[in-house]
Amino acid sequence: MVKIPAFVALDLETTGLDFEKDEIIEVALVRFENGEPKENLDFLVKPSAVELRPFIETLTGISKADLESASDFATIAGQICSFVGDLPIVAHNAVFDSKFLKQTFTKVGISYDSHVFWDSLTLSRIAFQDVPNHRLDTLVQELNIERSRAHRALPDADACGRLFVKALEKISTMDPWIYDALSQVAKGSGYETLFTSKVEKLSPPKYKLPTAPALEALPKSKAPRVSEFFKEGGFISFVVDDYKPRHNQQDFASVMERNMYKGGLCVLEAPTGSGKTLSYLITAANKAITGERVLISTATRTLQEQLWTEAIPQIAKIYNGELRPAILKGRDNYLCLRKFEELLMHPQTLLSAEERDSFMALIPWVLSTETGDINECNSFSQSRNRVLWSKLSCSASCCNGENHSHHENCPALIAKRKAMNANMVLVNHSLFLSDLQLDFALLPSYEHIVFDEAHRLPEISNQVFGRSISFFGFRNIAKTLEPSKAGGDGLIAEIASRIPAEKPELHEICDKLSEALGEAEKALHRFFMKIGKKLAKQKNGRSGFTYTNSILAEYEADPATFLEQYNNARGFAEKLVAATANMDGLKGIVSDLDSRMTEISHFISDFEFVTKAGRNDWVFYMEEPFNPHTIKLHALPLHSGNVWREKFYPWIKSATFTSATLSVQADLTYFLQKMGMDNLRLGKQPFVRVYTEQSDVNERRSVMVAKFLPKPSAPEFGDALNDTLLKVLPNVEENTMVLFTSVATMMKAQAALAPAFAERNKLLLCQHVDGSLDGLVAMFRKERGACLLGCQSLWEGVDFPGDALKLLVITKLPFPNPSDPLVAGLTNEMKAANKNFFKDYFIPEAYIELRQGMGRLLRSDSDSGKVLILDNRVVLERYGKTFARIWNFKNRIAGSVSDIERFVK
Numbered sequence: 001m002v003k004i005p006a007f008v009a010l011d012l013e014t015t016g017l018d019f020e021k022d023e024i025i026e027v028a029l030v031r032f033e034n035g036e037p038k039e040n041l042d043f044l045v046k047p048s049a050v051e052l053r054p055f056i057e058t059l060t061g062i063s064k065a066d067l068e069s070a071s072d073f074a075t076i077a078g079q080i081c082s083f084v085g086d087l088p089i090v091a092h093n094a095v096f097d098s099k100f101l102k103q104t105f106t107k108v109g110i111s112y113d114s115h116v117f118w119d120s121l122t123l124s125r126i127a128f129q130d131v132p133n134h135r136l137d138t139l140v141q142e143l144n145i146e147r148s149r150a151h152r153a154l155p156d157a158d159a160c161g162r163l164f165v166k167a168l169e170k171i172s173t174m175d176p177w178i179y180d181a182l183s184q185v186a187k188g189s190g191y192e193t194l195f196t197s198k199v200e201k202l203s204p205p206k207y208k209l210p211t212a213p214a215l216e217a218l219p220k221s222k223a224p225r226v227s228e229f230f231k232e233g234g235f236i237s238f239v240v241d242d243y244k245p246r247h248n249q250q251d252f253a254s255v256m257e258r259n260m261y262k263g264g265l266c267v268l269e270a271p272t273g274s275g276k277t278l279s280y281l282i283t284a285a286n287k288a289i290t291g292e293r294v295l296i297s298t299a300t301r302t303l304q305e306q307l308w309t310e311a312i313p314q315i316a317k318i319y320n321g322e323l324r325p326a327i328l329k330g331r332d333n334y335l336c337l338r339k340f341e342e343l344l345m346h347p348q349t350l351l352s353a354e355e356r357d358s359f360m361a362l363i364p365w366v367l368s369t370e371t372g373d374i375n376e377c378n379s380f381s382q383s384r385n386r387v388l389w390s391k392l393s394c395s396a397s398c399c400n401g402e403n404h405s406h407h408e409n410c411p412a413l414i415a416k417r418k419a420m421n422a423n424m425v426l427v428n429h430s431l432f433l434s435d436l437q438l439d440f441a442l443l444p445s446y447e448h449i450v451f452d453e454a455h456r457l458p459e460i461s462n463q464v465f466g467r468s469i470s471f472f473g474f475r476n477i478a479k480t481l482e483p484s485k486a487g488g489d490g491l492i493a494e495i496a497s498r499i500p501a502e503k504p505e506l507h508e509i510c511d512k513l514s515e516a517l518g519e520a521e522k523a524l525h526r527f528f529m530k531i532g533k534k535l536a537k538q539k540n541g542r543s544g545f546t547y548t549n550s551i552l553a554e555y556e557a558d559p560a561t562f563l564e565q566y567n568n569a570r571g572f573a574e575k576l577v578a579a580t581a582n583m584d585g586l587k588g589i590v591s592d593l594d595s596r597m598t599e600i601s602h603f604i605s606d607f608e609f610v611t612k613a614g615r616n617d618w619v620f621y622m623e624e625p626f627n628p629h630t631i632k633l634h635a636l637p638l639h640s641g642n643v644w645r646e647k648f649y650p651w652i653k654s655a656t657f658t659s660a661t662l663s664v665q666a667d668l669t670y671f672l673q674k675m676g677m678d679n680l681r682l683g684k685q686p687f688v689r690v691y692t693e694q695s696d697v698n699e700r701r702s703v704m705v706a707k708f709l710p711k712p713s714a715p716e717f718g719d720a721l722n723d724t725l726l727k728v729l730p731n732v733e734e735n736t737m738v739l740f741t742s743v744a745t746m747m748k749a750q751a752a753l754a755p756a757f758a759e760r761n762k763l764l765l766c767q768h769v770d771g772s773l774d775g776l777v778a779m780f781r782k783e784r785g786a787c788l789l790g791c792q793s794l795w796e797g798v799d800f801p802g803d804a805l806k807l808l809v810i811t812k813l814p815f816p817n818p819s820d821p822l823v824a825g826l827t828n829e830m831k832a833a834n835k836n837f838f839k840d841y842f843i844p845e846a847y848i849e850l851r852q853g854m855g856r857l858l859r860s861d862s863d864s865g866k867v868l869i870l871d872n873r874v875v876l877e878r879y880g881k882t883f884a885r886i887w888n889f890k891n892r893i894a895g896s897v898s899d900i901e902r903f904v905k
């Protein structure tokens with residue numbers, strides 16, 4: 001058993017999250033020796049102004065009166081110092097506690113900056129790779145750690161210490177290579193004294209990854225017609241329990257089968273739970289085994305995973321091995337083994353201190369993964385570690401070389417070869433669209449494609465075809481080459497350190513490259529600052545600001561200097577790559593430099609396009625999220641359907657588009673327009689069909705519309721909404737989800753509701769506040785009587801079957817936001833063409849989105865639930881009828897809060 005060093009576990013309660021403004025109100029310390037808690041110290045701390053938000057008061061149980069009588073930090077600082085002594089401090093998410101503590105010590109004139117902090121979060125990510133998330137609350141439950149009361153400092157500090165011990169014990173039982181690798185990465189960091197392997201030279205990891213399969217011909221077989229599958233006692237009944245033929249499901253499959261045989265486009269709307277996944281998978285599989293490759297594309301990677309692990313294995317059993325499915329994600333989802341080893345061997349130059357913490361969590365995963373797909377690693381968040389992951393992921397230029405040492409077990413190559421040997425390949429819309437944009441360079445060739453959740457295609461097309469630039473877009477690439485002005489680390493420094501001293505001319509090129517990149521970065525910074533400063537004066541709090549090509553000149557923002565400096569840098573990089581590519585010990589790392597320069601050249605191409613703003617059919621806009629440094633310039637096509645029309649429809653043999661929400665009142669025209677499928681020439685027009693619900697959903701879903709609230713456009717709506725939510729929601733005993741159309745409104749509701757939920761000890765979860773979306777969804781599904789507040793992504797794509805969701809609250813009709821530049825661009829275009837943008841654009845969009853939102857409630861024939869709509873325009877405005885048709889006008893009206901209270905009981 002590992003020897004656990006002595007340490008002090010710490011937890012702080014504070015008045016808020018901002019270490020510069022907020023203050024510590026409780027400090028708890030527990031000294032651990034030999035893995036056991038030995039002694040503790042717990043102080044309430046009187047802040048300079050005793051103002052406690054009710055939420056903090058309820059969460060922590062600390063009252064204003066408690067604090068009034070407490071000592072201030074200056075009085076207790078000495079006791080803290082002597083209790084801790086030289087022992088390392090352990091905290092969960094230690095960055096937070098260490099910043100607060102160091103700042104507070106500084107205020108009382110004590111320097112605490114060099115004290116060593118260890119993070120139980122970092123250790124838990126290394127040790128426990130299978131837990132749903134790494135929040136202290138979750139870990140306490142998952143690992144059966146005793147804790148008397150959550151969100152008080154002393155029990156939390158104690159739990160954090162016990163977690164830390166458990167994590168260390170677990171690490172000591174893992175493959176010894178992991179400990180050696182952790183020691184290697186920890187050298188020179190605070191963890192150096194924790195991971196103390198004596199191994200001089202770390203051996204390369206022993207991967208479980210297979211070698212890439214050789215290419216094989218696809219089987220050519222013949223399948224019976226789909227009617228044989230879907231009939232009473234047909235093949236499906238062998239794999240689906242309680243299979244019962246459904247007329248619409250059979251029709252869906254037959255229509256699709258005909259379309260695949262004949263060739264062409266086909267758009268089929270079928271309700272949620274009607275069995276369309278089964279229909280299209282069987283029809284697609286029947287075609288696939290004849291030797292014509294079929295792609296299945298889903299809206300998100302999560303849905304892709306769901307099909308891959310559930311529906312596809314289920315139907316594959318019918319085909320006796322002839323159906324060869326494969327899953328493929330974008331190349332940047334896969335780990336590059338060579339880059340991983342490079343960073344592992346040189347963490348001090350190639351990784352920042354924070355990156356090293358996150359990198360450690362990857363070490364056990366790298367040994368166990370059989371796919372190298374980062375999405376399977378629960379201990380690593382790609383979105384929180386964008387720059388680090390860009391240093392580790394496969395990219396077009398890094399993995400091509402056959403002489404690359406890991407060529408045969410490169411995860412991206414394995415995934416691609418498997419896809420090439422498969423007759424059914426599961427992709428996602430983003431990957432499909434990137435392939436389309438790159439003229440089919442990414443995916444294996446295919447004859448047929450099925451798009452599930454096809455209603456998401458217009459929006460995802462815009463994201464993929466759109467182009468964006470920001471200072472940090474450049475900086476994040478450049479800093480992997482040249483991280484700091486002081487120099488000494490980064491790829492260029494690493495290359496320089498491996499070039500022999502007798503080649504001074506190459507050292508000089510390295511210096512010049514660093515310098516030119518630095519100059520380019522400065523010029524780009526000046527460019528964005530010029531825009532940012534002007535923009536701050538003009539935009540008056542608007543979230544997006546459209547511009548034309550003359551505006552940059554007006555702002556005196558000149559793109560030319562940046563481009564000149566970039567060209568200098570590119571020249572030096574090319575010289576360096578040419579001179580060093582074949583030198584011993586440099587090959588891999590020089591190809592990384594090359595691939596970074598390729599990424600920069602993509603940035604330059606976007607930069608030129610976006611700053612020129614030269615297309616009338618695109619909208620160009622600026623976004624300044626926080627301050628001038630973070631300004632972004634975007635370009636979005638107004639009609640991404642044109643790309644589909646030009647690049648895709650003419651050559652595809654068959655494409656099926658399906659979803660539960662494509663139509664507006666059973667009419668698919670709006671979807672066809674957006675996808676560029678209207679006005680296709682005769683013979684090329686899509687076959688369309690809308691299937692209706694077979695059972696009456698209105699029998700299982702009751703709807704109430706509140707008439708008494710102010711209209712959403714009225715200034716008093718926000719307060720009235722929160723007031724109603726506060727009166728109703730804390731008393732609801734079943735799971736409730738509240739959908740908002742703006743993050744700001746949702747946050748206000750969260751602040752209003754939190755104390756009442758905390759008081760009743762009920763779970764309130766809020767998107768953007770309480771962790772990752774996946775974590776929120778998982779927690780909400782498990783709990784009963786909980787309330788989930790969400791916007792954007794929670795309107796669609798999440799499943800809450802049965803009791804997981806019983807009451808759905810729609811706060812506002814989900815109309816497009818008129819200040820969104822794309823919406824404004826389309827609106828202006830329609831106005832100029834004398835079209836009714838409200839009727840032809842706003843209403844269809846809101847109608848589809850509302851159906852999506854309501855679709856969260858009933859996920860199967862046996863589901864039932866209630867929908868509460870707090871937007872009275874549904875009953876007061878003429879257009880409200882369009883929306884009320886969704887529930888066939890079968891709604892009750894609430895004239896007061898008490899009507900709602902009776903409804904939700």
Ligand SMILES: Nc1ncnc2c1ncn2[C@@H]1O[C@H](COP(=O)(O)OP(=O)(O)OP(=O)(O)O)[C@@H](O)[C@H]1O
Binds near residue numbers: 244274
């Ligand atoms: N005819 C059937 N008889 C019995 N069960 C079925 C039938 N068709 C599908 N199912 C089952 O019903 C569930 C939902 O089916 P499926 O996922 O195909 O529906 P869907 O329309 O794609 O739903 P969603 O819109 O939620 O994706 C699955 O568990 C499936 O196995």
